[in-house]
Amino acid sequence: MEIGKVVGSITSVSKIEELKPVKLFLVQLVDSDLKPKEDYIVAIDPIGVGNEDMVILTGGSGSRFTEITEPTHTDASIIARIDNLEV
Numbered sequence: 001m002e003i004g005k006v007v008g009s010i011t012s013v014s015k016i017e018e019l020k021p022v023k024l025f026l027v028q029l030v031d032s033d034l035k036p037k038e039d040y041i042v043a044i045d046p047i048g049v050g051n052e053d054m055v056i057l058t059g060g061s062g063s064r065f066t067e068i069t070e071p072t073h074t075d076a077s078i079i080a081r082i083d084n085l086e087v
Contacts, residue, residue, distance in 0.1 A: 002041075002057045003082070004029045006049055010042060022046055025078065027057060034087070043076040054082040 004027035012024060022044045029039040034054075043057050055078045 001079075002029055002059070003034070003085075004041065004043075004055055004057055005036070006051050006053045006055060006078075007040070009051065019044065019074075025049070027055060027076075027078070030054075032087070034085070041076050043078050044074050045078045047078060047081065049078055049081050054085065056080040056082060 006025050007028045008026040010024040010026060012019075025043055025045050027041050027043050029037045029041065031037055041057065041059075043055075049055055057076050058079050059076045
């Protein structure tokens with residue numbers, strides 16, 4: 001799992017059928033001090049986050065373990081919005 005910040009949304013009118021019900025977001029990964037890395041990832045959003053939200057991402061086969069994401073072809077899914085983080 002990774003922590004990141006939603007920095008943008010991706011609009012795609014033409015996409016595979018399994019992705020039509022979900023939004024796509026551009027997420028900037030952060031380090032353990034919550035400082036932005038130069039790494040970005042496109043993730044599907046089955047939970048309803050917004051721009052600037054801090055989120056937890058899961059990747060690989062783990063990104064397909066929800067009812068919404070199970071039929072999708074994805075390498076990254078947002079699985080939680082972070083409301084409070086203590087380091």
